[in-house]
Amino acid sequence: VILVVAEQRDGRLNRASWEAIAAAQALAAGQDQIIVAIPGGAVQDAAAELSAAAVAGVWTVTHDALAAYTPDAYVAALAAVVAEAAPSHVCFAHTYQTRDFAAVLAARLDRTLVTDVVAVSRGTDGTPLYSRPMFQGKLVAEVAAEGPAPHLVSFQIGAFRADAAARGPGAPVTAKPAAIDTASLRQTAEAPFQEAKAAVDLTQAERIVAIGRGIKAQEHMALAEQLAAAFGAELAASRPICDNGWLPMERQIGSSGQTVAPKLYVAAGISGAIQHLVGMKGSRTIVAINKDADAPIFEVADYGIQGDLFEIAPALIAELGKG
Amino acid sequence: MKIAVCIKQVPTREWQPRLTDDRTWVRDQDIAYEMNEPDAYALEEGLRLREKHSGEVVVVSAGPARVQQVIREALARGADRAIHAQDDAFGRADAAASAAAVAEAIRGEGFDVVLTGLQSDDQGHAQFGPVLAERLGMPHSTIIMEVQVTDRTLKAKRELEGGWFQYVSMPLPALLTIQSGINQLRYATLKGIMAAKKKEIRVVAPAAPVTARQRIVALALPQKAKQTAMIGGTPAEAAKELVRRLRDEARAL
Numbered sequence: 001v002i003l004v005v006a007e008q009r010d011g012r013l014n015r016a017s018w019e020a021i022a023a024a025q026a027l028a029a030g031q032d033q034i035i036v037a038i039p040g041g042a043v044q045d046a047a048a049e050l051s052a053a054a055v056a057g058v059w060t061v062t063h064d065a066l067a068a069y070t071p072d073a074y075v076a077a078l079a080a081v082v083a084e085a086a087p088s089h090v091c092f093a094h095t096y097q098t099r100d101f102a103a104v105l106a107a108r109l110d111r112t113l114v115t116d117v118v119a120v121s122r123g124t125d126g127t128p129l130y131s132r133p134m135f136q137g138k139l140v141a142e143v144a145a146e147g148p149a150p151h152l153v154s155f156q157i158g159a160f161r162a163d164a165a166a167r168g169p170g171a172p173v174t175a176k177p178a179a180i181d182t183a184s185l186r187q188t189a190e191a192p193f194q195e196a197k198a199a200v201d202l203t204q205a206e207r208i209v210a211i212g213r214g215i216k217a218q219e220h221m222a223l224a225e226q227l228a229a230a231f232g233a234e235l236a237a238s239r240p241i242c243d244n245g246w247l248p249m250e251r252q253i254g255s256s257g258q259t260v261a262p263k264l265y266v267a268a269g270i271s272g273a274i275q276h277l278v279g280m281k282g283s284r285t286i287v288a289i290n291k292d293a294d295a296p297i298f299e300v301a302d303y304g305i306q307g308d309l310f311e312i313a314p315a316l317i318a319e320l321g322k323g
Numbered sequence: 324m325k326i327a328v329c330i331k332q333v334p335t336r337e338w339q340p341r342l343t344d345d346r347t348w349v350r351d352q353d354i355a356y357e358m359n360e361p362d363a364y365a366l367e368e369g370l371r372l373r374e375k376h377s378g379e380v381v382v383v384s385a386g387p388a389r390v391q392q393v394i395r396e397a398l399a400r401g402a403d404r405a406i407h408a409q410d411d412a413f414g415r416a417d418a419a420a421s422a423a424a425v426a427e428a429i430r431g432e433g434f435d436v437v438l439t440g441l442q443s444d445d446q447g448h449a450q451f452g453p454v455l456a457e458r459l460g461m462p463h464s465t466i467i468m469e470v471q472v473t474d475r476t477l478k479a480k481r482e483l484e485g486g487w488f489q490y491v492s493m494p495l496p497a498l499l500t501i502q503s504g505i506n507q508l509r510y511a512t513l514k515g516i517m518a519a520k521k522k523e524i525r526v527v528a529p530a531a532p533v534t535a536r537q538r539i540v541a542l543a544l545p546q547k548a549k550q551t552a553m554i555g556g557t558p559a560e561a562a563k564e565l566v567r568r569l570r571d572e573a574r575a576l
Contacts, residue, residue: 070491071453072462096484099441100465103453107419112536115448129540135349136444138340140545147536186462186497190490192483207575213336231576243504249486256466256482256502264575271336281548285573287565288551294339296545303568304551305561315562320576 002028003087003150005078006038006050007097009069009192013038013046016093018162021053023155024091025166027120027128032088035059036171037081039074039178041067047173054168059085063178070187071101077178078105084176087150089128094154096255106152112145113152116274118159132156137274137296157255157278200234200250207233207264210253210280211241214269214290214309218246224268227313230320231266238276254279269309272297289313324378324472327429328369329439329451330362330397332390336444340542347539348415358393361440365501367508368470369438370401376472379403383429385413385421391524398519399511405524406432412533418448419536424529425451426458436477437498441466452500462493465500 004024006017017036024034033056038046043060050058061081065073082090082105092098094116106113119131121142129142130153145151202208209228215221228235235251242252253260254276265283270276272288272295280286281300288301289312298304305312334340334354341350358366369380382397384390385408394405408428413421429437437459442449449465456463468488469480478492479499511519552568554561569575 071464096466096482099449100453100481103419103448103450104457104463106450107422107454107457112417112419113448113450114537115450123540132447133545134446134542135334135340136336136447137545139349139542141539142541142543144538144540145536146538186493187464188492190492192487192489194486195488239504255484257486259485264569264573285569285575286549287569292339294544298551298553299545299547300549301551302549302573303565304553305565306553306555307558307561311558312561315558316565319559319562319566 001085001087002032002034003085003090004036005092006036007095008040008043008046011042011045013049015162016095016157018165019160020091020093020155022160022165027089035085037061039066039077051171051173052167054166055171058171058173059176061176061178063180065180065182068189070189071104072185072187073180074101075105075108076180079108090150090152092154094156098154102154111150111152112147114143114145115154116156117153118156133274202234202236202258202260205234205262207231208236208262209233209266210236210270211268212238212270213240221246223313226317230317238270267297270297271295324376324435326369326372326380327383327434327437328366329383330393331359331443332356332386332393333359333443333445342542346541358396359440359443361501361503363508364503364505365438365440366397367506368501385425387411387414394524395519398522399515404522407524407526409526410529410533416533416535417537418450419454420533422451422454423458424533426455427530428527435495439500441500441502452498456498461496461498463498464491466502467499468502468505
């Protein structure tokens with residue numbers, strides 16, 4: 001059995017759960033049964049949606065203490081689910097929520113957790129080998145999980161396609177109410193909120209010029225603005241630029257910011273850490289300008305210029321100005 | 324308040340990896356190292372908590388002898404003393420193995436707050452903090468952008484995806500993993516660097532052999548998702564060619 005832990009908030013299924021199902025189906029290779037567990041307060045709608053997957057069953061793992069996510073409640077509930085399902089593997093989407101509790105679950109079960117997996121292959125003896133980025137995406141490692149089963153695996157967002165998950169005739173939904181000792185729960189969570197309503201909706205922009213660490217200093221942001229204006233583009237940035245306060249947070253692209261897919265995305269001085277790539281790799285045409293020919297941003301770029309941003313940007317502004 | 328900050332020494336961002344002959348690790352002799360960036364923010368947050376609540380900041384690191392470079396740096400920035408869990412095996416061990424060893428090294432200290440970065444810029448497991456919390460029996464929260472402590476309660480602002488946040492409260496002792504950008508980093512002063520030389524670094528050997536449960540079978544450069552057309556020439560030539568191709572080929576302008 002392969003167990004997939006799906007995710008919802010306020011009863012709405014996180015679409016990344018379908019990616020985890022697609023990954024589990026690839027891992028099962030038709031050999032193993034797949035059970036999808038959906039923890040929460042009221043999850044019947046999410047469970048009904050999940051039952052369309054080609055899986056052996058959907059378990060609704062419900063308890064009042066699971067309505068608002070806390071790691072203690074989730075670990076308690078899922079440790080019991082794992083004990084009952086006795087799976088060979090437990091699959092998650094590598095969301096911020098998974099990052100919050102899955103390592104604790106693995107530690108409590110005394111099992112290993114392989115995170116941020118982008119592909120699964122098989123070793124010569126048939127054991128799964130998990131590909132995951134290392135060193136900020138400069139390298140990819142093939143990793144074998146060791147120690148007793150189950151092995152826990154989280155899959156990078158976007159690595160498996162949600163629409164690639166095989167659909168079935170309708171999987172049975174089984175209620176598995178959680179038994180949680182509420183006295184053991186230590187965290188209290190308040191309702192999620194958004195800091196500032198996004199003044200700019202970058203998801204609607206046709207063209208985006210995004211700036212990264214390569215811009216080096218705040219005084220050079222004027223050059224970035226000129227470059228964006230020359231392309232007729234919205235200006236955006238990778239996280240470090242917004243951390244420094246050189247652009248407002250709502251112009252941040254990546255896992256903690258906005259996810260965009262414009263017609264043209266120009267990444268200038270952005271190395272391409274995975275946290276950035278997940279926010280922009282769906283763009284139709286991607287241009288990368290970077291001094292480092294091995295920067296991971298070139299892996300997703302259609303056009304690349306290796307060179308000094310402070311020479312390339314003025315040349316581009318001049319060229320675009322010719323109309 | 325007794326605060327631990329766990330830091331890791333990682334290769335610099337500029338470092339270009341070269342593989343060992345068996346292609347399962349990188350050539351250590353080529354690497355220049357620095358403090359893992361989110362850990363630097365965790366250290367700064369620890370120093371700010373001490374300034375507000377008094378107490379001490381103890382920097383903790385697991386690694387070979389070379390990690391004393393970043394330990395000294397943390398002491399120079401203001402940490403009071405250090406604990407170094409020293410073993411060559413930490414250089415490649417997975418996060419759960421390191422966290423288990425660090426838990427044993429600091430268990431007797433009775434820390435009120437343990438801080439660390441949300442993930443490391445080398446292996447990037449994003450597991451060290453949560454596993455350490457579990458091993459120490461502490462509640463935790465991750466990817467934190469604000470920390471408040473009142474009496475024996477800790478309130479933290481947790482980052483969610485897509486610009487959302489939430490506040491999470493828990494009793495002390497507790498562990499938080501810190502997100503980059505939570506604060507403005509301070510840098511070491513000359514006085515701090517001089518003072519650091521006299522500060523204590525307690526070296527502890529792991530009580531049990533460090534056993535990783537993830538074995539790297541092969542390391543490789545990532546495969547390109549796309550065929551990238553690299554455009555060369557002088558900046559003016561490259562700009563002209565790029566604009567032409569964006570207009571004519573990609574029809575993106």
